[in-house]
Amino acid sequence: MTATSSQLDAVLAAVDSGLDQSLERLFELLRIKSISTDPAYAAECQRAADWLVSELNGLGFGASARPTPGHPVVVAHGPEQAGPHVLFYAHYDVQPVDPVALWHSDPFEPELREAADGRKIIVARGASDDKGQMLTFIEACRAYKAVTGSLPVRVSLMLEGEEESGGKNLPPFMEANRDELGTADIALVCDTDMWDRTTPSITAMLRGLVGEEVEITAANKDLHSGMFGNAARNPNQVLADIIASLRAPDGSVAIEGFYDDVAEITPELKAQWAGLGFDEQEFLGEVGLSAPAGEQSRSVLEMLWARPTCEINGMWGGYTGDGFKTVIPAKASAKISFRLVSGMQPDKIRAAFRRHVEARLPPDCTVRFSEHGGSPAITVPTDGPMLQKALVGLTGEWGKPAVVTGSGGSIPVVGEFKRILGLDTLLIGFAQIDDQIHSPNEKYDLESFHRGIRSWVRVLAALAE
């Protein structure tokens, strides 16, 4: 069904007049503590899935929460109809909230607040990543159904509960349900940023991710640093030496072969990115920094979108409580992740990292590695007709051309859509750079939520053309 112009206006008006109710539904979902990485919150993850099933069934979808070895996957299908068939993906799980002391309000009691600059913001864990973004699409469907009784294209949804905890159960689930899910023509993912507060974007490059945990052991027990200091190997020191060795003085990653499969970006793309007017000082300044770390010969945008990285996400060893304890610990550990760009293979990078560590282990030390996920980088073709239609829809809402960008983040499911279901993906999201996702005081701009819903209304209309 192709929407007429007056129908489209009526649906957009319904979005505007129903915004308070849309917000209430978002708050309901935000109150559910669906932290997927912590087994203590398993029942909350189930509650979030059930809530979504109930909402989607209420909108005329056939929805159910499908069991997996981990948290359930919500799958919903709208009625068959002519025209393209889209499969919308989002995730209902959220990151942990620690350090909770740094939140200015309860992470699971959402607040609509005015920011210092007058913007209205929704503050809660998951407000942006990804519950707020997910509901922009669902509320767009709701407005369509309310005004026209149907949707302009056939819509299915697949809503995951383990995106923030490795998501290892989703690919087998997709394999097992390939026939059911693979009937779609394209996947839609709402888990990305706008270019800035007034410019929408479609993300066409995503970095991959390899997660590793390293535990180094020296003595067979904790030792007293007075009795053993100097003579006994200290795993804290060994781990620090190894972490220090991961970066060269010029800021590049010093693992042998790390850049072997990394291509330079084309001069055209480089020129296009340079033309975006990205302000490095402003980007870093927002988080209290002024000078880029990392590869000193590269622009920040290039480092974020087109260069791999190695980050120490956590490290710990010995006594970390109040006061002081003169201990030489038996063990020290780190959680280390690598963001990959197009061409890099997760398994090859993992193996190169492990070789790097093993080659630097001093006598008497052993190392234990644990794997925390791995996915390759994604590049979406930018010349497809669906992407061009979506750009038209976004441009209509925001009154200026939408841009095609890269992203430093990783959304492994995009690779799985291609590999398992043969689907290309459109990555459209309304998050802002200052949303503090994964951090205390996560927020989503009310404008992102409101105009995000309106944007999906227009994109669905455009896709039906």
Add this chain to the structure above:
Amino acid sequence: MTATSSQLDAVLAAVDSGLDQSLERLFELLRIKSISTDPAYAAECQRAADWLVSELNGLGFGASARPTPGHPVVVAHGPEQAGPHVLFYAHYDVQPVDPVALWHSDPFEPELREAADGRKIIVARGASDDKGQMLTFIEACRAYKAVTGSLPVRVSLMLEGEEESGGKNLPPFMEANRDELGTADIALVCDTDMWDRTTPSITAMLRGLVGEEVEITAANKDLHSGMFGNAARNPNQVLADIIASLRAPDGSVAIEGFYDDVAEITPELKAQWAGLGFDEQEFLGEVGLSAPAGEQSRSVLEMLWARPTCEINGMWGGYTGDGFKTVIPAKASAKISFRLVSGMQPDKIRAAFRRHVEARLPPDCTVRFSEHGGSPAITVPTDGPMLQKALVGLTGEWGKPAVVTGSGGSIPVVGEFKRILGLDTLLIGFAQIDDQIHSPNEKYDLESFHRGIRSWVRVLAALAE
């Protein structure tokens, strides 16, 4: 009063026949959770002090728990009498018990157990350090009083409750009570090791200690490593780089000026230590190690007794829980301690360390330092008459000559005895290298306890000669 040989035999017999009761009293004290560094255990520290006051009053001492801004100091005086006057020092506080999961029994429910080699051992936090050692002296006094009605020399005691947490309140307490405490002729400290399981020792060299906590901050909040990785400074990486820079490739400490005031040991002392038959492989092998870390040009004994060290006692930053979180933390921290040898000044080392860190801070990083105690190294003159008499007493008990040794540990109070009260110290203890002090499953050999009591009986008798 000089004890006759038959009196001495009677007192030693009383020690033997009263051992079970001595052990029961030790167990009572070990059940008190006097962890001084954790404010949650303040009442337990007070209980331990009260228990000691009660025991000492029962032995005819005038004892009281004197308040300080922290935990109380127990002071007790025996009646005035002719001959030398000794001031015995020990501490009733203990180290924290974490990681508690590695204990094979409740750290505060002492057990008398048979070790794999048939030795009887007392297992509990504080069994060796320092409650067991402290009671060897008190139980020796008890046996004397029971048999002879008095002690062979005048005895005072000063028992501290903050040795494991910096002990910053003890020096002002000693200053304020200089007239009362300074009437003694010599201090006795029971917080050191035997040379081996059959050879007693008097410790004449002790390393000093400087404790520092470092917190490095980069961004003004935790960041998502996908959105910021490579471009934003990662404090975990910065801290690791700085820790790595603290040691040179040859294992020496790489802080500028660190060794400026470190003297080489004399050829005579070197020869004497070489003659002790110290087995480096055995020493390291006991804790699962085989190769010495630290300065590769030095013997292990020299590294432990006569060389300074720098140890990372704790470090932490970012996400350290289960699962994975792709965060770039705002902060990373470490607890770092330096053991000092004779001639090194704590303030100078602390300042050199801070300069070293500040010089290596990359852009956008700030550092906050916190001080955790500082004390110089101690060298006790080995030619005094008291030390010679004590050696005779120890040799009498163990049937072989006691040796004069160094120690890698730090006992700051020994410096304060000299500085504030003008007293030399005899360091006599019965701990074993495998006592696992500060570690899970701390133990004290029953033989250390039993013959430690007998040793003090003989040393007190010898000092009275």
